[in-house]
Amino acid sequence: MSAAVNEHLGARPIDPHKLGHFGHEGRDITGRGGGGPADKRIIVGFGFWIFLLSDIVLFSAIFATYAVLADATAGGPGGADLFDLGNVGLETVCLLLSSFACGVAMIAASRRHARLTQLGLLVTGGLGLLFLVLEIHEFAGMITQGAGPERSAFLSGFFALVGCHGLHVLCGLLWLGTMMAQIRAFGFTPPIQRRLMCFSLFWHALDIIWVGLFTIVYLMGSIQ
Numbered sequence: 001m002s003a004a005v006n007e008h009l010g011a012r013p014i015d016p017h018k019l020g021h022f023g024h025e026g027r028d029i030t031g032r033g034g035g036g037p038a039d040k041r042i043i044v045g046f047g048f049w050i051f052l053l054s055d056i057v058l059f060s061a062i063f064a065t066y067a068v069l070a071d072a073t074a075g076g077p078g079g080a081d082l083f084d085l086g087n088v089g090l091e092t093v094c095l096l097l098s099s100f101a102c103g104v105a106m107i108a109a110s111r112r113h114a115r116l117t118q119l120g121l122l123v124t125g126g127l128g129l130l131f132l133v134l135e136i137h138e139f140a141g142m143i144t145q146g147a148g149p150e151r152s153a154f155l156s157g158f159f160a161l162v163g164c165h166g167l168h169v170l171c172g173l174l175w176l177g178t179m180m181a182q183i184r185a186f187g188f189t190p191p192i193q194r195r196l197m198c199f200s201l202f203w204h205a206l207d208i209i210w211v212g213l214f215t216i217v218y219l220m221g222s223i224q
Contacts, residue, residue: 041194048198052205059164059209066161066217072153079158079221082147084138088218091134092210095169098127099207106200112188118180124203125176128169135166158217165213168206175199 070079105120139159142148149159179199182192 040190041197044194045197045201048201052201055168055205056209059161062157062161062164063212063216066157069153069157070221074152074154076152076155077145077147078154079218080223082142082145083218083222085218085222087134087138088214091131091138092214094127094131094134095207095210098124098131099204101127102200102203106196109183109188109193109196114183114187117183121176121180121183125173125180128173128176128203132166132169132173135162139163161213161217165206165209168209172199172203172206175202 101120101123105117105124108116108120139162142155147155149156176199179192179196182195186192
């Protein structure tokens, strides 16, 4: 009997290749390995990973630019003269701890524990803000010494790379504040859960990028 006749008689259409929403026996397919549309959380996560990969391409280009310009000091100060590893180490600790706090908040959110989620996000934001304050203090000190981005190609590359990461942290803090307000107002609805997942991916990605930045820019720059 043809599919048209089946449909006319009220029977569910048979899809032997599972390309649609029904299986061999006419059962609904959930989208989890059996065909049909994927879960929305998976789709959102996949799309956000594409965004993160595009952001990593951006940072890779700036990293490459910095690597080319690292020795172009134009007779001015280099990394060994400017970098304070104690201050940078404190920045790193703040960002690593904020990533840990973010992970705790995501676990609490998965269990719909509002108070612990908000506390974890608050600690994440506080440590991220402290990181930004330390970074701005570092930039201000360098500019005061006459080592601003216009001084040499090396400093232009440094300010572009580290400043781009700092700008991402600032955007993450604004996103974090918005999520805390939405959780307080609406609770753990599915859209908010998906946004929290995306924020967590974004924040951890910034942490990973900073580890590379700390190693390549600060540690290697200090021993040259």
